Amino acid sequence: MTARMDEGTNALEPSASVETRLAALELAHQHALREIAELKGRDTLKTQFLANISHDLRTPLTAIITHAEILRDGILGELSARQHESVAGIIGGGRRLLEMVGEILTYARGAANQLEIVPTEVAVGDVIEQVRRLNESLVARKELCLEIQVAPEVPHVWADREKLAHILGNLLGNAIDFTPSGGRVWVHATARHESPRDTVLVEVGDSGIGIAADHHELIFQEFAQVDASASRQHHGTGLGLTIARRLVELHGGRIWLESELGRGSRFFFTLPTQPQP
Amino acid sequence: MTKEESRPLVLIVDDSPHVTGPLRILFEETGRRVVVADSIGSAVRACEAERPDLMLLDVSLADGDGLSVLEILHGRPALPAVTVALTGHDDELTVQRCLAAGCRDVLLKPVPVRDLLRHAAEWLPERIASA
């Protein structure tokens, strides 16, 4: 918009007549509107493309994984230890790829406003436990200490169970990913009295590498990673937090963090305890 | 009843051979017979002609909503005893829609082979017992 106005600077100069200046402004305005419309159109196309391609990627991946599992489970005959190891590698790689494709699909649907939540009364503690179990082996492998604390008075939340698990999974996944071996990771849930609705505050924290204040905004943006270089240690889509934020906001909650480089991170989000009045 | 016919029959409804291919191998190698259909129309015809014991149903078929197979066969003897939805999304809306349409279970593709085998024993109890 500013760039466009600059072009019309002459006409906009105080020496020009009011009519000329108004006409120039109107022209610049029209131009800006057209550009916005065109950019929006292109963005929609790109989002739709992402949604389509990730959906189509799932199907052949399904074939790869299922065929490999049939082999692994000995349905077509016993495998040698080495064959078993190799087939397990195909399955592990395939499942990881599927997860990433799933994240891209969720992101694209969110960006296209196609994500819907179906809230019910949910016990946060149960979902935390479900997500803890899913991450158990990772936590053990990195020799992390994972502590869960759900205050006894924490009420049920009004949330979409699957989506809540997704939010927690992404935050806990990050806490595990960005904490060196032997570190601490925790999930706490407490009740908060807020108006107009009481909420539950969930904290996912870690004693890991931390995030500089400069990056606190950036990391919630799609594809953004603090270390985006090709040599980076961590391999992910950079969509985990974008999705987490989108899902929290769909519930009417808030998400934020407290962190400093080298001093661990604490991510917080709130969820309502009752339907919107 | 011949030995061949005593084996339970599984109808797999999906428009992608990426899905039906491995499932056919899995079920045939574990003592079941398999029929495949790739559309609403062919699924209905297969139910009428073959009377499968179990139908695994993709909810999004090329010619429309897979759940309409259940709607068309509703109350008719050709309706399989057990139908299980196989879907690409396990969001709450899809799950509720499938259960409301009469599916016993809703499973996200790719369903782990171990889960499929465990479930299949539940879905096909009588025939397994008599087989």
Ligand SMILES: Nc1ncnc2c1ncn2[C@@H]1O[C@H](COP(=O)(O)OP(=O)(O)OP(=O)(O)O)[C@@H](O)[C@H]1O
């Ligand atoms: N707990 C954390 N500690 C340190 N850095 C973090 C933490 N959580 C997120 N980050 C930073 O924020 C970036 C974006 O996180 P996000 O979850 O969106 O994507 P990702 O983890 O890189 O990819 P994916 O979620 O697909 O694995 C990360 O790459 C990392 O730089």
Ligand SMILES: [Mg+2]
């Ligand atoms: Mg992440």
